[in-house]
Amino acid sequence: MTDRLAGTESNLQTPSGCPVHAAPGGCPVSTQAQAFDPFAAEYLANPAAALQWSRDQEPVFFSPQLGYWVVSRYEDVKAVFRDNVTFSPSIALERVVPPSDEAMETLKRYNYQMNRTLVNEDEPAHMERRRALMEHFLPENLAAKEDMIRQLTRQKVDAFVDSGRVDLVEAMLWEIPLTVALHFLGVPKEDMDALKEFSVAHTVNTWGKPSPEQQLKVADAVGRFWQYAGTVLEKMRREPDGTGWMHHAIRMNAEIPEVVTDSYLHSMMMAIIVAGHETTSLASTNALKLLLSDRLVWERICKTPELIPNAIEECLRLEGSVVAWRRRATRDTEIAGVAIPAEAKLLIVSASANHDSRHFENGDFLDIYRDSAAEHLTFGYGSHQCMGKNFARLEMRIFIEELSRRLPHMRLSEDQQFSYLPNLAFRGPQQLLVEWDPALNPERSDPALVDRRVSFPIGAPSSKEIARTVRVADITEAADGIRILHLEDPDGLALPAWSPGAHVDLVAGEFSRKYSLCGNPSDPGYTIAVLREDKGRGGSRFIHDKVTKGMTLRLRGPKNYFRLEEEADHHLLIAGGIGITPIIAMADRLKQLGRHYTVHYCGRKRTAMAFAERLLAEHGARAVLHVSEEGSGADLASIVAGCGKSGARIHACGPARLLDSLGELCANLPEGTLRSELFVTDASGAAQPGDTAFEIELEDSDLNLTVPAGQTLLEVVRAAGIDVPSDCEEGLCGSCEVRVLDGGVDHRDRVLSASERAEGGRMMACCSRAKGQKLRLAL
The missing domain is CATH 3.40.50.80 (Nucleotide-binding domain of ferredoxin-NADP reductase (FNR) module)
Known part of the structure; x- marks a missing residue:
């Protein structure tokens, strides 16, 4: 069944009054909610800043202009992503503006019948198809693409490295992701200009707000795109031994036609050509714009390319290419205490959630050392998380590693104006002008530099490997056995601001210990107090006996799992x-x-x-x-x-x-x-005598795994390729919490209250275990 040209059309007319009696603040909706316009220049330029008021005052609000409930805070957006039954993705590809009769006639002439895809499909069909088509996205299969991506990147950089000025979007950031996507799909590289036109038309048609005049032009391009996808698909069907993801999908169509249907293939061919390159292109442009806007940060990346993977995660958090997704409430429900009626439409703004200071300490600050950066929601979350996330990471890492090595003196051209394609979903500048002095190109004096490379493991960076260097600016005595360390950045960079309750992980020698920050949050440096514990594990003794003024140490954070609730009476x-x-x-x-x-x-x-x-x-x-x-x-x-x-x-x-x-x-x-x-645990979270193996059923991933007596649940699910964030891994911080759907839990953490444990709905993956033989988890 088709979805009536990709879904039931949205209603944009402004209601005469409040659409639901339960709207926050009553009727009418608030002034700021009334004024919300996701197509306004202010929002397109910086959606997170434009929704700061919402995160602070009204995290769930109804937008009369859009006809959607808007969700802006991290925990709420993540909760909607997590529950794809209550919050159906079926309207993710719905047109924002209903097409005119003329546009509909144009699409009919091309026999346009866009069906459901992985993006907007409900369960159980979604997971059945996702599992059948996931193989090519596994890390071991993506690693083989690195040489091809690097070769394409070097060819493009070779073409402009001596020019001194270039638009990076036109020169490489659009064409390379599209070429890589076509290669991955097994689609021949044909008519790149037409594909660019098709991609823009598809975005405007689905998520944009085209005028009546624009609708006809867009509809014609979308129709031609549909025909192009069908022609290529038929050609590929005649190549039974072809390689690439689409050939794999065609073979799955032959093996399991009830899961991977004929109509599904045509729709996915069209959708993934766009999804496979546009988001990566925009994300890469956003990242380079952000990094080049802070000279000290760019220079540090040039000197230390090992920082690139985490810098990219931070860029995806701050300036991701995916702004928002849409969902439909399948029943009466609540989000953050706000009543949401059945059939309500939701705009969940990940670009706003990624700046939420309730989750990300100092959330608007660019911190390439942020060890929680990979918790961003730019790739979505849960069963609908982007399958190509690690492909995008691989491409972005290579782009930035090649450019930072060969053009470390590159800078943003001054006085350029950044423009963004008006739409609800995707965001990135349409051009990015950079310039440099070719006479200063380092390869002129060191030709071997061109062929150097730094390779990175596929996947999200490990938070345990991310640490900044700090210098001990001063040491004072606070009390008997307590030393105060004043820490600063060696290059004079201001360290990220923090809020009361925040802590850092200080790496001194072979020891890593957590210390609360206790100075002035507005100071450029950090202050910690270290109690000497002679019966401890040795970290505090090392700091008291070995650390001196002027010494450099490593530091992770700040992080805040002990946030002050300022509004209490x-x-x-x-x-x-x-x-x-x-x-x-x-x-x-x-x-x-x-x-x-x-x-x-x-x-x-x-x-x-x-x-x-x-x-x-x-x-x-x-x-x-x-x-x-x-x-x-x-x-x-x-x-x-x-x-x-x-x-x-x-x-x-x-x-x-x-x-x-x-x-x-x-x-x-x-x-x-x-x-x-509490920063020190007892033995409750560690392996204990009598521990036995237990089974886990991962609902969202359709996996069944065994957790041996000597391993944690966290270790087992990560080994299976499931991303679960963590920090302390001692049951203290709560960052590795997973949702329990069935089974009893042996709680060994210091996070959950007695009533939360009794409810049995969540557990800490780093330390807690099953009470019985099996747990069913929302992973």
Whole structure:
């Protein structure tokens, strides 16, 4: 069955009033929601900035101009991606503007019958077809494409390297991805200019807002594209031994015609020619524009090409080529507490979600060392995540590695105006002018440089391998056994800003340890406090005994899994020992905001309590010290009494015994009252005597795997090629959380509350295991 020329057409007329009584704020919708226009120049130039108001104030809103509910925050967009049953992808390729009768007649003349594709297909058909067609996208098969991509790139760079000025889009960033896509598909390289026209027409036809006059021209190009795809498909059918993805699809059509149907082949031929190159072309253009806009960042990449994979992830996060996708609610539901009626249409804006500071610390900042960058949603998430994501990564890495090596002095041409094709889905400048002095080309003095190369593993970069270099600017003493390290970038770059509760991973010698940031978030450098623990694993001893002023260390972060909930009516901050480091930063912030708060700081003796004097001096009566040797130990029961009625939020950091006691005292308080952070685990997350193997069924991937007694669930699913983010891998941070659909969980983390564990709907893949023989997971 066709989808009536790719779907039920959208309704753009402005309703006379609020479309649903449950719209946020009541009827009519808010002024900003009324004014939202995804085709406005401001939005096209920077969709994330244009939706800052939404992320801050109204993360789910109805747009009367568009006729869609708009979702802008990271967790909400990810939740919609995750649930492809409640939120059907069936309207992903629906026209935004209903075609005119004249345009429909034009398409009929070409017998245009675009069917469902992997992008807009519901289950179970989607996963059946995806599994049948996934083989060519596996990392081991993509690795064989590197030499071809590099050769094409070098040929293009050779053609302009001595010119001194070029439009990178015209010179390489459009043609190479299209050539690679055609090669991957097994489609002959024919009439590149026509294919470019077809791709633009397909984008405008599906996601754009063409005028009535433009509709006829677009419809004619789309119709010719449909005929072209059909002609090529028939030619390929006559080549039974042909290579490439489309030949594989044709063979699957012969083997399993009920899954890979005849009409599906024609639709996919047309769709994947576009999908296979346009997003990569735009993403590459966005990335180079972003990197060349920050000279220090570009120069660092030129000097250290090992940074390129993560720099690309950060560019995909900040300036991805995919702005948004569309979904349809199949039932009455809620997103972030907002009622969404059945059949409502959703615009889920990944470009906004990728800037959400609730998930990405300092989310608008370009940080090529950001070890959570690969958690961006530019490739989507869940069962509809882009199959070609690793292909795009491979091409982008080669483009930037070749250009940064051969033209490190390249710069953006001044005074150029960047223009973007008006549409809901894809975004990237239509040209990118760069210039350089050919006399300074490094290959003129070192011809061998042309043939050098740096190869990267296929797939997302490992967060464990991403660390920036910092220099110890100063060392001071904070208290008995506590040293303060002041850290700075060796080249004078400002380190990324951070928010209270954030921490970094400091790599010193062979040790990697987590430390909360405790200075001023607006300072260009970082401040951490390190307690010497003679009975610890050796990291703190190394820092106290070996680290000196002027020494360089490695650092990952900042990251924040202990975020301050600033809007609460009252804040109760509780610190034990060195746990004061995030707590004092929270107190400073609450004082700055003028909030109501109290700080309780517990320690054995005053001389061993870092920042005690500053806390008293700067926070006065709001700060209470509980010093055991002075007989003023903390009565935790009295401290937390009344918190449930007052609507207070408790933030606590300290030793496990302190946090365990608070957990027991707060067990009957409203969910979310207590938030805590612990940087040292006991043995609960490690392998334990008596552990046994268990089976896992991955619902979204249709895989069944075994987790042996000596391995974690995280290790097993990654070995199977499933991307699961992680950070601490000790059950402390919550970044490796996976959704549990069925089965009991042996929880070994320090993240979930007792009620969350009892619900049984999620677990930490790095440490927790099955209670029984099997778990069914949403992966």
